[in-house]
Amino acid sequence: MxxxxxxxxxxxxxxxxxxxxxxxxxxxxxxxxxxxxxxxTPATPVASAYDGGEPTNAPDRKGKTIKVVDVPKLVGIGYFNATSKGIADAAAELGNMEAKTDGSTKANIDDQITLLDNYITSGVDGILFAANDPVAIAPVLKKALAAGINVVGYDANSEPDARQWFVNQAxxxxxxxxxxxxxxxxxxxxxxxxxxxxxxxxxxxxxxxxxxxxxxxxxxxxxxxxxxxxxxxxxxxxxxxxxxxxxxxxxxxxxxxxxxxxxxxxxxxxxxxxxxxxxxxxxxxxxxxxxxxxxxxxxxxxxxxWNPVDLGYAAAYVLRAAADGDLKAGATSVKAGKLGELKVINGSEILLGAPYVFTKENIGQFDF
Missing domain, CATH: 3.40.50.2300 (Response regulator)
Incomplete structure (x- = not known):
């Protein structure tokens, strides 16, 4: 990674x-x-070439309804419940994405790999993931790319060439x-x-x-x-x-x-x-x-x-843009619905935004 x-x-x-x-x-x-x-003092961004992977012989998916599976580190905790909600919200808003979340109740990389492999076999158009291990997950994600599946990570990255894009929360x-x-x-x-x-x-x-x-x-x-x-x-x-x-x-x-x-x-x-x-x-x-x-x-x-609902929402929009062919190597930004334009950084990452500090004064304004 x-x-x-x-x-x-x-x-x-x-x-x-x-x-x-x-x-x-x-x-x-x-x-x-x-x-x-x-x-x-803000850091000076360093430009770098696209280092993500590409799906092999992917069919024309532009504007077509796509089936997407979201496989987070684990399910059943508030954080990934929130990212799943964001993905579902984006799918409903887009109208041409059928998205479901599936995962183990433990943060186990072997379980995650098995799930992904099963979905590659059964057939999906897109995969969203949050990796439990960046190296161990790479082979199954590369298998997905080789099968023509669009692959986008969020929250926790894989090796860059094992997916197309990674949505970085901060x-x-x-x-x-x-x-x-x-x-x-x-x-x-x-x-x-x-x-x-x-x-x-x-x-x-x-x-x-x-x-x-x-x-x-x-x-x-x-x-x-x-x-x-x-x-x-x-x-x-x-x-x-x-x-x-x-x-x-x-x-x-x-x-x-x-x-x-x-x-x-x-x-x-x-x-x-x-x-x-x-x-x-x-x-x-x-x-x-x-x-x-x-x-x-x-x-x-x-x-x-950061807002994990927004993180899942952004990841779904990035996957849709990649599947449509609107987000390609060399892009500097991507449109993400209500979040507006998100920046491309470090070659193949999409930046959600700066971290947020919740305190006694503002924490009551949020519900997730």
Whole structure:
């Protein structure tokens, strides 16, 4: 998987830059990073050639009704319920797309591959996916492309040549800056913190963590990165992992960063039950509805995210544009219904927009 990228900084050199880091492993990947400026100066976009794949001998689908399957990391959680709603909303609005969501109740790459393979065999015109593993999922997605199926990713990417386009909810370095800045504002510029993620191989989370590492080392060198733990997108495991961190590090732990919509509310619950509100800051990626109880009680100050309904909606529009032949290699933007024109970045990615920080002042305005 290739992402945003100008500076060259691999995992060992990244970890060497963490103040007091305990080990070389952060849960991030070893790809180059591009940390944003500490003062918020916008990054200069770097043009790059299209690096996505192409369906082989795809039939003329322009304007015709197409059958699309959405296979997210897992089903049954608020976040992917929201992306599924966005896909359904777009399909209804377009009028020429039949879309369904199907997936495992666990974030399991083998289950995801099996589902995709079955849909390739049974026959669909388009596939939307959020990858559990960028490398492991690539062969089955390439099989779909070879069968003439349009393939678009969202939320969590595959290797670029295994799909046509990827709808990126926010640039990885932008998420990283929002997360670390929020932690610094709440827990201090020298805070000791830990991370609860799903798995070390989940592509978007690994990329966020790598960018967070680079940004923290540059802008908050006195912060202490204690540990990164896996929780498998599982509520009970996420709670237990956060509780273990609280007990393991005691008063040294000043913050927990949740990298998933499951880990963040579970970590907030663990902090609440431990009586550590105000002592351990919880900053993370989560849906507003899951976090409202903790935000309203002032146990959580900042929730970083984007609108996952819009993410699914945009992915459906991108797939429709690709199937119609309106979105081709070299494009600089794509029309996405009510979202307007979305930018093409990094060759084959469509950018939804900047991350949004939910607080007590604005979280009540959202319902997802």
């Amino acid at each position: 290739r992402k945003i990228i100008t500076a060259s900084l691999v995992s060992l050199s990244l970890s060497a830059g963490f103040a007091h880091a305990q080990s070389a492993w952060t849960g991030g990947d070893d790809l180059p990073t591009n940390p944003l400026a500490c003062d918020g 640039e990885f370095n932008g998420i990283a800056k929002a997360m670390i800045d929020s932690l610094a504002a709440e827990a201090g510029k020298d805070a000791s913190f830990a991370i609860v993620t799903s798995t070390f191989t989940t592509p978007n989370q690994a990329r966020w963590i790598a960018e967070m590492a680079a940004y923290q080392a540059s802008c908050y060198p006195d912060m202490k990165w204690l540990e990164t733990v896996e929780a498998q997108e599982d509520n009970i495991l996420s709670f237990n992992q956060a509780n273990t961190l609280i007990n393991k590090y005691g008063p040294e732990l000043k913050g927990i960063l949740g990298m998933t919509s499951v880990a963040t509310p579970a970590s907030a619950d663990a902090v609440t039950q431990a009586g550590k509100c105000g002592q351990v800051a919880v900053v993370g990626l989560a849906t507003p509805n899951a976090m409202k109880p903790y935000v309203e009680k002032d146990c959580v100050k900042s929730v970083v995210l």
